[in-house]
Amino acid sequence: MKQVNLKQQAVKKLKNGYPLVKEQDLAIPITQSEQDQLVQFCSNKNEIIGTGYLSAQNKGIGWVFNAPKFQWTKHELARLFQSAFHKRSAYFHDEGTTAFRLFNGEGDGLGGVTIDFYAGFLVVSWYNQFVYQEKAQLLAAIGLTDLKIEGIYEKIRFPHDTKLATEHVCGKEAPEPLVIYENGVAFATYLNEGWMTGIFLDQKEVRGKLVNGFLAGKTLLNTFSYTGAFSVAAAMGGALGTTSVDLAKRSLEKTKEQFSVNQLPLDNHDIIVMDVFNYFRYAKKKGKSFDCVLLDPPSFARSKKHTFSVAKNYGELVGEVEPLIAREGYLIASTNAANVSESKFKKMIEEALKSKQRVYRLVEHFQLPADFKVASSFPEGNYLKVFLYKLDD
Known part of the structure; x- marks a missing residue:
């Protein structure tokens, strides 16, 4: 098995159980032919730190197995x-x-x-x-x-x-x-349609709060709504009405299907195919407001008129939607962007609310559910960040 030497700082991290090896951790850069194989990671004194493999992905250049004597069989x-x-x-x-x-x-x-x-x-x-x-x-x-x-x-x-x-x-x-069922709610999924299946399983606890009646008798604006899973969860929990907005044309039929498999009529549940930012302008002109707005954008998105990234623009997104949140309403702010720390994400949200002179109170905070097990030595693996705020409390 090939030995790969690491810089001293990386050796310390791996000894403490950190599982990810990044390109800058390597003492000597590897060639393309050296990738995609099992290796032993070593210190510059050839002390074996752990067994793992080299293979590039978006997070880094390789992984270390958590069991020191793990055998690839x-x-x-x-x-x-x-x-x-x-x-x-x-x-x-x-x-x-x-x-x-x-x-x-x-x-x-x-x-x-x-x-x-x-x-x-x-x-x-x-x-x-x-x-x-x-x-x-x-x-x-x-x-x-x-x-x-x-x-x-x-x-x-x-x-x-x-x-x-x-x-x-x-x-x-x-x-x-x-x-499939989640918190007793039915969802239509497709296992052979690209990367996505129709539902993001890591959001089960947020949807569970909606199913349990958090928005009973209230209205929800669900932005970047995909297949409308949050809207269906809110409707099952007694929401008075929901509005699901997404740019993708498929979102219309997909969201209708999610309501249909739960035998929910679409009365008071609007599904709108539109750029979210365009919808914000339209809703403001019409004087619309909602008891709760849910913001769960992709980490990066591009339309004809807008380029959006959570790391740069989430605060702007909060500022854009703030006028649509009713007095004593709620904001559910969510991201799965691993490159944005929890503290930075929270700061972007709260600075945007302050700039709009809205009083706010953090009600609840969600991370990955228990089935999405996270290594204590790798906190960035807990990528999901969801903050629930009460405004004007």
């Missing part, structure tokens, strides 16, 4: 998977939630791979070339666990030669739509 991988699956056993006994994360990459000891459970089917996501080229062994390892499944889909989440971002791998093919 299907039986060792099966034990790793089985341990993670066992930790989620309570979810299998919850009839109201049939979709959740089973294996969360570095949080469960192996960076670069995630496994999601969708009502008897698995969605395995590969985040770099190494795990993708090793997929036969990784899938065989899943097969050695006691998990009972009907079929497996894969999603390739790194630049690659094949045109397919998703593919059915083995077993039965899932029905379309595959209806």
